[in-house]
Structures are given as C-alpha cells and as structure tokens.
Amino acid sequence: MSLFGTTSGFGAGGTGVFGNATTDSHNPMKDVEVTSPPDDSISCLAFSPPTMPGNFLIGGSWANDVRCWEVQDNGQTVPKAQQMHTGPVLDVCWSDDGSKVFTASCDKTAKMWDLNSNQAMQIAQHDGPIKAIHWIKAPNYSCIMTGSWDKTLKFWDTRSPNPMMSLQMPERCYCADVVYPMAVVATADRGLIVYQLENQPSEFRRIDSPLKHQHRCVAIFKDKQNKPTGFALGSIEGRVAIHYINPPNPAKDNFTFKCHRSNGTNTTTPQDIYAVNAISFHPVHGTLATVGSDGRFSFWDKDARTKLKTSEQLDQPITACCFNSNGNIFAYASSYDWSKGHEYYNPQKKNYIFLRNAAEELKPRNKKW
Amino acid sequence: MGRKKKKQMKPWCWYCNRDFDDEKILIQHQKAKHFKCHICHKKLYTGPGLAIHCMQVHKETIDSVPNAIPGRVDIELEIYGMEGIPEKDMQERRRTLEQKSQESQKKKSSNQDDTDDDDDDDDEAGPSVQQVAAVQPQAGYAAPMAQLGMPPVAGVPGMHPGAYQGMPPMMPGVPPMMHGMPPAMHGMPPGMMPMGGMMPPMMPGMPGIPHGMPPHMAPRPGMPHMAQAAAAGVIPSRPALPVAQPAVTKPLFPSAAQAQQSTSGVAASHSTAASSDPPKATFPAYTLPSVSSCSSTSSNPSSGTVAKPPATVATKPATLTTTSATSKLIHPDEDISLEEMKAQLPRYQRLTPRQGQAHVAAPPVVSVGGIMPQQQGMPPQQPGMRHPMHGQYGAPPQGMPSYMPGGMPPYGQGPPMGPPYQGGPPMGMRPPVMSPAGRY
Numbered sequence: 001m002s003l004f005g006t007t008s009g010f011g012a013g014g015t016g017v018f019g020n021a022t023t024d025s026h027n028p029m030k031d032v033e034v035t036s037p038p039d040d041s042i043s044c045l046a047f048s049p050p051t052m053p054g055n056f057l058i059g060g061s062w063a064n065d066v067r068c069w070e071v072q073d074n075g076q077t078v079p080k081a082q083q084m085h086t087g088p089v090l091d092v093c094w095s096d097d098g099s100k101v102f103t104a105s106c107d108k109t110a111k112m113w114d115l116n117s118n119q120a121m122q123i124a125q126h127d128g129p130i131k132a133i134h135w136i137k138a139p140n141y142s143c144i145m146t147g148s149w150d151k152t153l154k155f156w157d158t159r160s161p162n163p164m165m166s167l168q169m170p171e172r173c174y175c176a177d178v179v180y181p182m183a184v185v186a187t188a189d190r191g192l193i194v195y196q197l198e199n200q201p202s203e204f205r206r207i208d209s210p211l212k213h214q215h216r217c218v219a220i221f222k223d224k225q226n227k228p229t230g231f232a233l234g235s236i237e238g239r240v241a242i243h244y245i246n247p248p249n250p251a252k253d254n255f256t257f258k259c260h261r262s263n264g265t266n267t268t269t270p271q272d273i274y275a276v277n278a279i280s281f282h283p284v285h286g287t288l289a290t291v292g293s294d295g296r297f298s299f300w301d302k303d304a305r306t307k308l309k310t311s312e313q314l315d316q317p318i319t320a321c322c323f324n325s326n327g328n329i330f331a332y333a334s335s336y337d338w339s340k341g342h343e344y345y346n347p348q349k350k351n352y353i354f355l356r357n358a359a360e361e362l363k364p365r366n367k368k369w
Numbered sequence: 370m371g372r373k374k375k376k377q378m379k380p381w382c383w384y385c386n387r388d389f390d391d392e393k394i395l396i397q398h399q400k401a402k403h404f405k406c407h408i409c410h411k412k413l414y415t416g417p418g419l420a421i422h423c424m425q426v427h428k429e430t431i432d433s434v435p436n437a438i439p440g441r442v443d444i445e446l447e448i449y450g451m452e453g454i455p456e457k458d459m460q461e462r463r464r465t466l467e468q469k470s471q472e473s474q475k476k477k478s479s480n481q482d483d484t485d486d487d488d489d490d491d492d493e494a495g496p497s498v499q500q501v502a503a504v505q506p507q508a509g510y511a512a513p514m515a516q517l518g519m520p521p522v523a524g525v526p527g528m529h530p531g532a533y534q535g536m537p538p539m540m541p542g543v544p545p546m547m548h549g550m551p552p553a554m555h556g557m558p559p560g561m562m563p564m565g566g567m568m569p570p571m572m573p574g575m576p577g578i579p580h581g582m583p584p585h586m587a588p589r590p591g592m593p594h595m596a597q598a599a600a601a602g603v604i605p606s607r608p609a610l611p612v613a614q615p616a617v618t619k620p621l622f623p624s625a626a627q628a629q630q631s632t633s634g635v636a637a638s639h640s641t642a643a644s645s646d647p648p649k650a651t652f653p654a655y656t657l658p659s660v661s662s663c664s665s666t667s668s669n670p671s672s673g674t675v676a677k678p679p680a681t682v683a684t685k686p687a688t689l690t691t692t693s694a695t696s697k698l699i700h701p702d703e704d705i706s707l708e709e710m711k712a713q714l715p716r717y718q719r720l721t722p723r724q725g726q727a728h729v730a731a732p733p734v735v736s737v738g739g740i741m742p743q744q745q746g747m748p749p750q751q752p753g754m755r756h757p758m759h760g761q762y763g764a765p766p767q768g769m770p771s772y773m774p775g776g777m778p779p780y781g782q783g784p785p786m787g788p789p790y791q792g793g794p795p796m797g798m799r800p801p802v803m804s805p806a807g808r809y
Binding site for chain 2: 041087088174188216236238271272273274337338339340341
C-alpha cells in the first residue's frame, strides 16, 4: 500500500494541529508529524500487527499515558484512545490478533488494554518498574513476558494474578525482544541472556556481551526462512553488535559497527559518542533502523554490512522507533532521553512522533562480498 | 645478529632504509608510515594502492610516498614488505651493509653481541656501539651503552632519559631501533641505536619509557642503579604509554604506531580517573595504571576511529563515561540506565502512592490528584479488576479524556467509559485536554 503518495504536502501532515511551520530542526527530514503527541518523553512505539486491518500506532510516554492513533493511508493520523498508568510507561506491545495492547510502567504494573471496550486492567505486578513487555504466542500457550528492574523475568497468563513462571536474572532488565521461539534479554552490567520459548520458557544461554558498554536496546532478526537466528544489540557507546546464535563461523559472522557518533572524518575535535536508543528490523527486507541520542536515525543492511542512510540531525534525541507490519511506515519519536542529564531537560520542549515512508529506503544493498 | 641467510639480510624498508626484525613488522611499518592516507589515515597495502585510494576517495593525487627518503619516493613501484624491491637497490643495500659491518668490526674489538654489564667496558663501549652496527654513538651515550648490553629493559630506560632530555629530536629514531636495531642502522640517528637494541622487549613499553624514566634516570653516572630502578620504573610506566607521548607520538614508533594507536584507544577509553582493570583488556601487558593522572594526550587523531571495537574497553560501570582527547560518550556517568535516572526524579515518582511510598508529593499532583479521588469515589468500572491493587486501575483510563474525535468506530465508548468522564467527542477533540501533561 503506498502510504504517502508523493512526497509533497506531507509537511502539512495530520490534521494540521501543528501547522507545519518553517522546518526548524525539530523535523529536518520533513516527515509526517503525528497529531497530539504525548506531553513528555516518548518511551516506546508499536504498530498494530498484520492481523488487523489498517495501521494503528501505540505510543507510551513519561506522561504516564499510552496513546493510540490510527494512521491512515494518506498519512493522516487520528488520535483514537488513551489509557493511563500511575507512573511513566516504559514499554508497550500488541497481542498477535491486534485486539489488545499491553503496557508496562514504572508503577510496577502491566496492564492489558482491550481496544474494543477501551478498558484496561492490570495483569502483572513486579517489585520494580517494568521495563520490557512482550506478547508470546506459542502453539501450546500464550502469555505475556515482563522484564523488570527487580531483576526478574515473569510470564503471565492474563487471566491470573500470579505469574505462570518467574525467572531470576543476574541484573536489572534493560531491554528485551521476542520472536517465537526465541527471546533475548539484555540486562544491566552487560548481561545478555537468550531464552527459548518452546513448551515453556527457559533460559537457553548466557552470552558474553559483544559490547563493552551498557546495553540499551535489542532486536531479534530472522533468517531467510523466517526463523529467529540472531539479534542486534545496541549500547550507550554508539555501537551495535550483530550476533548470531549459532553461526557457522562466529568470528566472521558476528560483528559490531559504530553508529550515532559525531565528527566522522574530522579528527581534530573529540568525537561525541551517543547512545543507541532503539533498534528495529524491517519486517520484509530484514534491514534495520537504529535511532540514537544524537537525534538521528540510520538504516543499515547487516548482510551487506553497509549503511543505507543516515538522517539529518533533529534537535532532540530520538527515543523510540518501529516499523508497521508491512514495512511501509517507519515511526520515530523525538524527545529528550536524559542523555545529557537533568540540566538539559526542557519541559517546554515539544515531543514529536514522525512517520516516514520506509518502502524504498530500506531495501537491501546487493551483497558485495 | 646480522644473519645473512635471511633474504640477504634482515627485512628492511625500501622507502626509508630502516631495518626490521621481521617481515611482518616491516609490513606494519610500511602500512603505517608509507602507505597511510594523510587525509583519512586509512592504511593501504602498497604505494599504488594508496594513490588509487586518494584519487577515488578524496579526489586527490599523490605523487610521492610519504616519509620516504629522497630517491625512494616512487609511488608507482609496487613494494610490499621485501617483495618488489628492485634488484639494483637490493645489491646496493647489501654492499652498504657489508661496509658497515666492516666498519664496526674495526671499531669494536669484540663481537657485537656484547652482554656484559660491567663497567669495564666503558672505554670500549665509548667509541663503539654495542649491538649496533657502525654508527658513531653519541659521546653522551657512551657510558650507558655499555650497560645497555645487559638488561635490555634497564638499558633502554637509561637511554631514554638522556635522549629525551638531551635531544628530543633523537626520538624519532627510536622506533626504528626497535625493529632493526643492530645491523643496519642506516639513517638512525647515532646513539639511538643502542636503544633500538633494547627495544624489542620493550616495544610496547617504549613510549612509556621516556615518561617513566626521567624520574629515575637523572644522573647518568648512576646508571647501574638506574638500570635497576629503571627496570622497575619501566613496568609501571608502561601503561602510561599513550600518555607519555608528549607530542612526539607520531614519529616515535612507527611500527608500534598501530599497537600504540590501539593502546591509546584503549587507554583513551578509560583514561582519566579511576580506570579499573579492563576485563577483556586488549593489551594485557598494560596492567592498569595508577599512573592515570595522565589524561590521554595522545595526538593520534585517528585513535577514536582506528581503535578496533574491543579497543574501547569500558571497564566497570563506574567509568562508563569515557572521556578522552578523541572521543566523548554522551551519557551520564553512572551504572544506571537513562530511564532509571529519569525515574528517580520526584516528579515521576509521585504517582506510585499505592505502594505506600513516600515519594508521592500530593501537592504537585494538581490535576491528577484531583482526578484520583474522584475516581475513587466512582463505582469501580472495572468489571474485570482482579488484582488487589486499588481500584485505581479502573479509574484512570476512563478518567483521562480519551481521544475520541468524532465517531470512534473501532473502540466503543459509551457506558463502560464512565459517565463523568465520557465527555464524548467534545472532550476528546481538544488537544489541550491532555491536562495531565499540564501538571508538570
């Protein structure tokens, strides 16, 4: 579906709530702005699964809310609904049928939001803020996986107040990703654990981190047969590691690449190294997008080991990103991520979510090697 | 030394006439000194390769090989290590070597491998150069030279302080020493050679030596003592390697340049304070410095980019924010994630009162606080509320005006929403309705 016809006119984007002003650096890429964005930093974005017609975008923010927009084919975004937590929302995910949205918050709970009835109920409880939430759909069970700063990974059948399973982790959960039957969790202190989810979740392997700095985001990628085969791990040091679980030749197949750094060729001034805030894989092409504290997003082809594109610099860090189910839309959120500490926080600064046509820019390069 | 069987002599660089122990080291030297792009510092493999790179990537032409001696600057000659050297030049070199070895034979009475460390050899060592072919040792180095014979480590330090203090310009000669030492010290500043002899063992430590040495080595006559002290001093100073480069970094150890770059990259990443021991130190030889007072002044501009991934070893979380002359991590300095930092702010904690936390500051929570109580009063709208958690869960969702701008087909509104809040479309229409934001 060609989402945005031509490239014209989308500066106007959406319902025109924000008359697109002169393009100051808040939207240098001139992408479509989502209307009514949250009032505080956006922590997570998620598009509806392919099982649902249309594109619905969910965004969780530090304003304790989770908002839902419908993204129409002409690029217009229509705010649809909203739910609240009592603490900042850190992660969201959809159920596989698109009827429910799960939200995880600093208030140590996770909720299930039934979109049809617009009701949300609590389905999980931790001893600390829940940082990651994912829906697991296995042939013989379905559940929610929550990773928390209380160092536990819990699995919940949404019908019961007690977890089906609780796994202890070495450290606080910083990020996770699930592509059945594999789940990867990255923790504080550079911990990295892979779980296998067949029959029931169990720890599969603890991996020595390929990165030397704090882990920040992780995303699983699949092979040509659509089976999860590895993951991309981003750290705060402007670097992403591509790691295969069982590669034929680990030394050659696994690699890391630098990204989100300033002063590429200018070596006279110190290079600024920014954190990679999120990684998303294109559902069709298998290429990936990274967004960082430097306010840029980049597209990469991990098989050709090349960069496909880097955006202009936004005036705020980009904190979250995601692709829609068919890979035509790339959504990214611009808000402050605290990378420069408290001093740089400006509550007056608006937070944005942008949508970009991703059909062309993420096509893989032809392999050169 | 001076084994004649190896390709007629030790590997030597055609471009600058330096000698090396090993062809591998020779190649590293060539890549770093002669085949390195002056624009982007990329190391190529051959002269023509460099020319092509500059043309294609930077659109610049280059007509001579960098750092080559006059007469050996041909960029079109494809030389790699010892391969490709024109036969004519090989013969010329052989002849020169023979000449030099004859000279040194004449000069010293004993064999070149002098390993005594007695003072007896002072007078002998004076005019001659131990382990060095020919080359008139500087008078100043005479004495030290003698001692140098022995503990290579000790010897080196001895040289350095003198060299360093006395003649900074000599430094450039050092690197070559490391590799080529004894035999053909062509082009080596005299006096540097003996150091070269010591170098190999010290190679990684070399740069550090000048730094560490001065304190130990002040008076040369005290050599023997210094030698010992130096040996001790050398080790700890090694880690100071990158630091110790006061601007003579570049020319200093070309072949070690690579190692050095990586090292400085390593050190750079944990430079300054508190660098704890890197768990997977790329250079295990560098036990971490207490010498970290040196902020990495490495003038290696490319270390930030050249350093291979493992080189930017961030050790323990405590030193997460690595700052160096070449790179800076834009991230707060602690072992917690950005979200954890932000979540600690009181403004984000006030809304978790249910747990009985004291963080909740009711006053600031203007509108939200206002809403909460209302919700409490409302009949629980959550048919499905199972958790013992207060009914707040049910309330808030409806509480906040949901965005229902005009028909909301997919998501039913009505009754379940809770009448008081369900302002319906009108409510939802107003973006400003997002009052919760206002509370900040």
